Amino acid sequence: MLNLVLFGPPGAGKGTQSEYIIGDYKLVHLSTGNILRAEVEAGTELGKYAKQIMDEGKLVPDEVVIQMISNKIDANPQAQGFIFDGFPRTTPQAQALDELLSNKSTAITCMVSLDVPEDELVSRLVKRGETSGRADDNEGTVRKRFKEYTEKTLPVATYYQAQNKLFSVDGVGSLDEIYGRIKSVLSRYV
Numbered sequence: 001m002l003n004l005v006l007f008g009p010p011g012a013g014k015g016t017q018s019e020y021i022i023g024d025y026k027l028v029h030l031s032t033g034n035i036l037r038a039e040v041e042a043g044t045e046l047g048k049y050a051k052q053i054m055d056e057g058k059l060v061p062d063e064v065v066i067q068m069i070s071n072k073i074d075a076n077p078q079a080q081g082f083i084f085d086g087f088p089r090t091t092p093q094a095q096a097l098d099e100l101l102s103n104k105s106t107a108i109t110c111m112v113s114l115d116v117p118e119d120e121l122v123s124r125l126v127k128r129g130e131t132s133g134r135a136d137d138n139e140g141t142v143r144k145r146f147k148e149y150t151e152k153t154l155p156v157a158t159y160y161q162a163q164n165k166l167f168s169v170d171g172v173g174s175l176d177e178i179y180g181r182i183k184s185v186l187s188r189y190v
């Protein structure tokens with residue numbers, strides 16, 4: 001299996017690049033942000049609970065997102081691999097993911113981190129907010145999401161680096177250029 005963690009701050013292009021990758025590598029795309037937004041849209045109890053946290057730019061509790069990912073892994077027994085997008089976002093999430101995959105006799109293959117300077121991210125997200133309809137794509141909430149990212153999510157890169165699985169790619173350029181950089185990392189494995 002090819003199990004990829006696509007990592008990077010809000011607005012780095014994880015969702016867009018995931019779409020490219022799933023087309024070529026036939027992986028199952030698991031985005032905790034997309035799953036949570038679907039719950040909000042459907043008006044479920046989980047959605048109602050999560051909406052408030054998401055609108056504040058904070059992280060949903062680990063046990064909630066870990067359970068969501070566990071369910072999705074179980075629901076895709078035939079998968080040739082997964083792209084984890086926006087997950088894991090804390091070290092306990094990364095540890096839980098290692099355990100979930102090890103129970104399925106597999107593991108994370110690598111983490112690709114998209115590096116984009118913060119100024120560029122803010123302008124991308126505020127621009128995205130004009131069309132995305134996402135309540136959290138406004139400058140105030142974006143700043144809070146960056147704070148969460150720096151404090152809680154950045155250590156996840158160190159976690160994978162310690163396993164020699166971290167690859168950083170430049171996340172600035174055309175979509176094709178960035179995808180080319182990701183493919184050159186993946187070519188080590190497939």
Ligand code: AMP
Pocket residue numbers: 010032033034036053054055057058059060061062065085086087088089093136145
């Ligand atoms: P995203 O679409 O990945 O930017 O996620 C949007 C929001 O959903 C985040 O700001 C968090 O509130 C929540 N969220 C998504 N993934 C996670 C996660 N792995 N852990 C905690 N909260 C998450």
